[in-house]
Amino acid sequence: MYIRKESKYYKYLFFSLWLVAFLVVFLWGEAILPEKYFRDSELIMEMASGSTSPSSQDGSYYYTTLVFEFLGEHLSSLLVFVTGIAYIATMSFFVRRWDELAYGSVLLMPHLVLGLSRPQKETLVSILVIACFFVYRKSKNLSYTLLLIFALYLSYGLVRNYYLLIIAVFALLLLMERLNFEYKALVVLLVLFSLFLLPEDIFFKVQGTRDIFNSLRPMGGAGHETIYFNPLTPDSAQAFMGNYFSSLVYFNFPIFFVFTGNSLYLQIYILILLVSFFKFSQIESIELRLFGLLFISHLLVLLLFEPDLGSYMRHLSSVSIYIMMYFSWMKYERAD
Numbered sequence: 438m439y440i441r442k443e444s445k446y447y448k449y450l451f452f453s454l455w456l457v458a459f460l461v462v463f464l465w466g467e468a469i470l471p472e473k474y475f476r477d478s479e480l481i482m483e484m485a486s487g488s489t490s491p492s493s494q495d496g497s498y499y500y501t502t503l504v505f506e507f508l509g510e511h512l513s514s515l516l517v518f519v520t521g522i523a524y525i526a527t528m529s530f531f532v533r534r535w536d537e538l539a540y541g542s543v544l545l546m547p548h549l550v551l552g553l554s555r556p557q558k559e560t561l562v563s564i565l566v567i568a569c570f571f572v573y574r575k576s577k578n579l580s581y582t583l584l585l586i587f588a589l590y591l592s593y594g595l596v597r598n599y600y601l602l603i604i605a606v607f608a609l610l611l612l613m614e615r616l617n618f619e620y621k622a623l624v625v626l627l628v629l630f631s632l633f634l635l636p637e638d639i640f641f642k643v644q645g646t647r648d649i650f651n652s653l654r655p656m657g658g659a660g661h662e663t664i665y666f667n668p669l670t671p672d673s674a675q676a677f678m679g680n681y682f683s684s685l686v687y688f689n690f691p692i693f694f695v696f697t698g699n700s701l702y703l704q705i706y707i708l709i710l711l712v713s714f715f716k717f718s719q720i721e722s723i724e725l726r727l728f729g730l731l732f733i734s735h736l737l738v739l740l741l742f743e744p745d746l747g748s749y750m751r752h753l754s755s756v757s758i759y760i761m762m763y764f765s766w767m768k769y770e771r772a773d
Contacts, residue, residue, distance in 0.1 A: 451538050452529040455545055459521045462554040470550065473747070478555035481505060482513070485556075497597040501558045513556045521553045524563050524758070527570055531761045541761055543709055547702070548754035551747070558597065562755045565593050570728070570758055579724055583611075586731070599738060607734040614723055614730070632674040644671035644680050647742050663695050663746035684740045688749045695746065703750050713763040720763075732759040 467475060481498065485506040505513045528545050532538050552559030569586050576582040587604060594601035609628075613621050644667055651664045668683050669676035689707050691700040717729040735756050743749040 447532050447534055447538050448529050451532040451541055452525055455525045455528075455542070455549065456522065458546075459525060459549055459554060462549060463518065463521065466550075466554055474551055475555055478557040481557055482510075485513070486510075497558055500596040501561060504561065505556050517554065517556050517560055520560055520563050520567070521549070523567050524548070524553060527567055527758055528761055540709055543706060544754065544757040544761055547706065547750050548757055551751040552755050559751065559755045561593065561596075565589055566756050566758050569731075573727065579727075582727070599742075602741075603734050603738045606737055607731055610730045610734060611723075614726065629678070632677060635674070637672045640671040640673065640677045643741055644677060647744050650744050661745075662697070663691070663700065664744055665746075681740060684743070688740060688743060688746065691746050699750070700746055703746055706750070706754070710760060713760045716763045725762075728759040729763060732756055735759075 462470065481502050482505065484498070484502040508516060525545070528541050532541050548559070548563075553563060568589055572585045572589075573582055576585070587608075590600055590604040590607075594604065609624070613624055616624065648666055648671075651666055654661060654664065665684060665687050667676075667680040669679045671677055671680055687694055690704070692704045694700075714729070714733075717726065720726050720729075736753060739749060739752050743752070
């Protein structure tokens with residue numbers, strides 16, 4: 438596989454700065470940050486302690502609750518603490534210049550605030566991401582690496598079902614990597630045509646949950662100012678494609694719809710992603726393109742059902758490790 442030479446100064450500076458930031462949020466987050474940033478974690482830990490009953494014996498909230506219920510309060514906090522340090526250390530692996538320190542900081546901060554410092558679903562996602570990258574670093578066989586990545590995602594997909602869709606999209610993108618432009622265009626057309634063969638209730642199950650969830654949220658509640666409703670009722674292939682294009686524009690160009698500090702930060706985050714995608718497009722090696730394709734798979738699936746900008750930011754930033762490598766891909770060398 439590809440590894441990179443280390444440059445210790447910026448690496449250690451990045452790790453030290455963000456370790457301190459992580460400790461501050463880990464220890465005093467509720468006192469210095471808005472309550473809405475920790476609502477998911479509070480709900481999961483309330484269910485784990487038994488003070489709140491889960492709405493169903495299924496779904497990602499329920500299974501995540503089982504994990505933290507099994508660990509208990511202290512071991513759950515220890516897991517979050519160790520995971521946070523491991524995530525920052527993994528990000529620091531790619532930092533060797535001041536611009537990479539800046540890029541990495543922008544990519545890391547939302548995950549540190551929204552998903553890394555408290556027990557929640559993103560804790561398990563962070564572990565998944567670190568595990569995938571560890572497999573990539575240690576394996577010199579692409580087939581073996583892909584096999585383990587698929588196994589990890591399929592395993593987590595049993596808990597969080599849309600990860601099965603992510604890995605399916607990833608498989609399709611891998612297939613398209615080996616095709617020329619004409620065949621890639623043909624695959625895209627076949628995917629679009631297949632939408633017209635699906636029953637109508639599939640579209641509602643995929644996209645309609647966003648509208649249901651948002652309609653039940655209290656006016657003025659957390660994230661209410663950035664919620665997104667489908668402009669079309671998701672009951673046909675045409676409406677599905679229209680809603681998807683609309684969400685693509687809304688979630689990736691948020692400052693044109695909601696101008697707040699958070700939407701501005703998300704816009705900067707998206708612009709950094711565009712820079713990384715440009716670098717990604719110049720890479721021919723499938724080994725170096727691997728995590729770029731995996732990140733794109735996450736992004737494409739999230740656009741199906743994300744209810745608001747904050748949720749999109751939280752879920753997208755949890756896999757920021759996948760995209761960090763493309764800011765410095767020219768410094769990679771083949772390992773002996």
